[in-house]
Amino acid sequence: MYYSNELSQTNKNISGRRKLMLDKIVIVGNGIAALAAIKAIREVDEDSEIHLFGEEAFYPYNRVRLSKGLLSILQEDKILLQKREWYDDNNVNLYVGSKIVSIDTDKKVVKLFDDGLISYTKLLLAGGSSNNKPSIDGIDKSGVYTLRTLQDAWDIMDGLKTCQTVLIIGGGVQGLETAWVLTQMDIKVILANNSDRLMRKQLDDKSSKILENKVAEKGVKILFNANVSEILGSDKVEGFKLSSGETYECDAVIYSIGTSPNIDLLKGAPINTNRGVIVNERMETNVEGIYAAGDIAEYNGNIFGLWNIAIEQGKVAGYNIAGKDTKYKYVPPVTTLNAFNLSLFSMGIVDESKVTDTLVEENMEENTYKKILIKDKYVKGAIVIGNIRLSPALKSAIEKKTSLEGIDYKNMPIDDLIQVLKTK
């Protein structure tokens, strides 16, 4: 495969005073950050060439749907981010099954898996991240899975057909969502969590306990402070061993212990990286004309790996690529979980030691919990479990930095406070 490294489109403006050369924009990665960027570019510029490269064999799809959709038959067409005709309609050249393996910033070309070369005038790195693989003896045995791609989801559903007990490594959102799906399939689940509570980053002790109770109620065996040291079995998974020495039987293992940005293709390129590709508030890298957004981008030392942040970053990158000067505005991270017959919302700061006031209402019997964290009269964080109906108002208050000045918030029910916030 060879792609011309000559710009195929040039244009002269009508006045003839200057030559206008259309950009040839190459986008590496076809997830939500890439699509958000394309929408932003096309708002400003309908004519530049856009070449969108994705490693997977599928049209861009909604990755968030994978863990929730395992119970149903996941079909590509049902989880697409955009209809197939959207790419033609928006003058986008989409290449699926086309991994970019390296970048030559001097020649301004990217190299494909098959040695094909693609030239660019502007480049967006939006290749996302990959699931971290635990360093455990036996992790390459048959019957060990992780969920990142649609193909992974199909492999898991195929592989679990004959399984009775599955070990899930990781007690974060994806691990819990997967556990929830498996319990509904009457598969026995053991969840190995390396800390002392579930969703440690997003929940405090009490809310985590509510979640733990609901998870355990469904028969999931939770192992806290558990370090899996070995996957047992000859070729195929037959069990696992903890560093404490205990052993358990299981037929399969699914790990979800976090992600790392896909920066391998930058080896040898003069693009600054740390854990991810370092970007400024315009989502520019240190190399002119090269941008990054989404799970691959590191902004102010942060890599969030969250959908709404990837969209915002993609949008900012897209506008700047198209010449519309735009700066990234910090989007506070939000986590929502809908599993184990529980609705959960967590946003912003959840560590009490970082705020000045905390409001809490809890009912452990009914599994409901509301906590608002306030610093200097501003809502900085919130956790809601149970009825999350009013949580968007908390989200707005955090995002809009609504002042609590003049509100007697310490002496009113949380729902009343939220109603007051809605009027602000």
Add this chain to the structure above:
Amino acid sequence: MALILFCENNFSQGTEEVVNKLRDEDYDVEVESCLGFCGDCAVGPYALVDDEFIQADTPDDLYEMIKDYLDN
């Protein structure tokens, strides 16, 4: 008038038809690129009405729930 927000990522749950119906009835409807409720967005249709989260099993149910909210 109440502001009704939809997430375009939630359209795959059938909410685009709810948007169209409400717009035909002249309600104040906006579609955002992401509302940040991704965990819920992936499991069913939802909307934010006046900063309240409304979730349903089907798009028709969502439409009815939004109408109920607006009428009360």
